[in-house]
Amino acid sequence: YFLYCLLSSGINAEYGGGTQRLPRVVGVAKAKELIFTGRNVLGEEAEKIGLVNCCVEQNEEGDAAFVKAMEMAALLTERGPVALRMAKKSITEGFEAGPVRAGLDVEHECYMGVIPTTDRIEALMAFKEKRKPNFKGE
Numbered sequence: 001y002f003l004y005c006l007l008s009s010g011i012n013a014e015y016g017g018g019t020q021r022l023p024r025v026v027g028v029a030k031a032k033e034l035i036f037t038g039r040n041v042l043g044e045e046a047e048k049i050g051l052v053n054c055c056v057e058q059n060e061e062g063d064a065a066f067v068k069a070m071e072m073a074a075l076l077t078e079r080g081p082v083a084l085r086m087a088k089k090s091i092t093e094g095f096e097a098g099p100v101r102a103g104l105d106v107e108h109e110c111y112m113g114v115i116p117t118t119d120r121i122e123a124l125m126a127f128k129e130k131r132k133p134n135f136k137g138e
Helices: 002-008 018-026 028-037 043-048 064-077 081-096 100-114 118-128
Strands: none
Touching (some): 018 028, 081 100, 081 118
């Protein structure tokens, strides 16, 4: 938001990488529209263009976004921590690597990092025994 205020005030738009990050999220055309016009984006539109993951209606307590975030966090606690770390690394470093081929190399490296873990064995055993896995992050 600060970036757009600066531009609408006639000050240089270069601040914190917004002119570089926003086009990567919403596309060049939408980024230009938002930056050039300084138009505010409401939650539903922000979700539609991929600026935010989800938009929630406010509840009476005023903490709907926090409640949603906690729900998502609870889902993550059920996943294998090593696999989550490797997925995060694969997505982030793979995207930054440039061409898809380079990203696939990062993905393979991350997959190989999961192979020797006890969490992987636990996941396979839990699947075989039709139970929830008990991950330890090892």
